[in-house]
Amino acid sequence: MKNLDELRKIRDEVRKGLELRSGTHRAKIVVGMGTCGIAAGARDTMKALMDALEKAGVSDVAVTATGCAGFCEREPLVDVEITGQAPVRYGKVDVAAASRIVKEHVLGGKKVESLVFG
Amino acid sequence: MKDISLHLLDIIENSAKAGAARVQIDFERAGTRFEMWVRDNGPGLPPSVSGNPDDPFVTTRADRKVGLGLAMLRRAAERTGGRMDVDSAPGRGVTVHAAFDLGHIDAQPIGAIDEALAAAISSWPGLDFEVRIGPERRVVFDSRAVKKELNGIDFSNPQVHKFLSFSLREELAPLGLAAGPLPDVS
Numbered sequence: 001m002k003n004l005d006e007l008r009k010i011r012d013e014v015r016k017g018l019e020l021r022s023g024t025h026r027a028k029i030v031v032g033m034g035t036c037g038i039a040a041g042a043r044d045t046m047k048a049l050m051d052a053l054e055k056a057g058v059s060d061v062a063v064t065a066t067g068c069a070g071f072c073e074r075e076p077l078v079d080v081e082i083t084g085q086a087p088v089r090y091g092k093v094d095v096a097a098a099s100r101i102v103k104e105h106v107l108g109g110k111k112v113e114s115l116v117f118g
Numbered sequence: 119m120k121d122i123s124l125h126l127l128d129i130i131e132n133s134a135k136a137g138a139a140r141v142q143i144d145f146e147r148a149g150t151r152f153e154m155w156v157r158d159n160g161p162g163l164p165p166s167v168s169g170n171p172d173d174p175f176v177t178t179r180a181d182r183k184v185g186l187g188l189a190m191l192r193r194a195a196e197r198t199g200g201r202m203d204v205d206s207a208p209g210r211g212v213t214v215h216a217a218f219d220l221g222h223i224d225a226q227p228i229g230a231i232d233e234a235l236a237a238a239i240s241s242w243p244g245l246d247f248e249v250r251i252g253p254e255r256r257v258v259f260d261s262r263a264v265k266k267e268l269n270g271i272d273f274s275n276p277q278v279h280k281f282l283s284f285s286l287r288e289e290l291a292p293l294g295l296a297a298g299p300l301p302d303v304s
Binding site: 006007008011014018031033034035039043047050051053058062067 | 119120124127131135186187190233236237240241242243264267268269271272274275276278279281
């Protein structure tokens with residue numbers, strides 16, 4: 001396994017970032033990771049979301065997964081839940097769309113209207 | 119699914135959804151033979167499903183009576199001359215085993231097993247993962263050890279995800295189970 005010292009460093013940095021926000025997450029991003037989502041590319045979508053957040057040095061956003069929501073033809077589905085705001089669901093989120101959602105919505109605070117599910 | 123690593127991610131989702139607390143994943147590779155085992159400690163398949171777990175129309179899903187994951191894995195394995203077995207009993211968890219001949223003209227690529235595992239670990243942070251390789255079952259990843267060090271920081275954190283990806287890539291690349299070169303750590 002990669003060096004545990006490295007892991008402790010990450011832990012301390014993340015904790016510092018969270019303490020700045022008194023322990024609360026700025027947002028949660030949920031990726032549809034059912035069979036349909038995975039077949040439509042959800043793994044790469046999740047990786048793109050993680051990469052974009054990591055590169056921006058963001059440590060107070062969690063990226064997690066859920067199962068099939070019943071809209072298989074619109075996968076990969078991504079829900080953005082910003083604390084204190086109504087959740088927004090995006091459909092057909094490929095790698096490029098994932099980076100846009102992080103940049104414009106999660107970090108920029110503005111919904112990416114053209115990608116909103118509905 | 120476009121490669122074997124995505125089947126793996128899908129099978130792990132079954133364990134997560136079934137409420138397993140722990141999943142143990144083993145890989146063996148020798149020549150063109152590739153085998154994987156996904157073993158969970160969940161409730162096991164109910165008798166209504168265990169007779170034909172990969173029949174797409176036999177499923178535990180309540181929202182829609184169709185489940186494709188195991189059926190697709192079986193197809194992918196058998197079309198290389200390999201096989202897939204499911205071993206389960208109520209209360210004993212489920213073990214899915216798949217064997218592939220990667221030299222077969224119909225074999226799918228292995229894909230990025232490291233990325234599939236990193237995605238699974240971040241997707242279902244409540245599930246413990248142990249990854250072992252080779253016939254000697256050498257442990258190359260144990261999420262409980264990582265969790266202990268993280269002390270409350272979640273696997274769904276982007277910085278932690280990068281660490282997971284890097285660790286898994288480092289361990290799985292020598293077996294040809296990882297995608298591309300080691301990631302940039304700058």
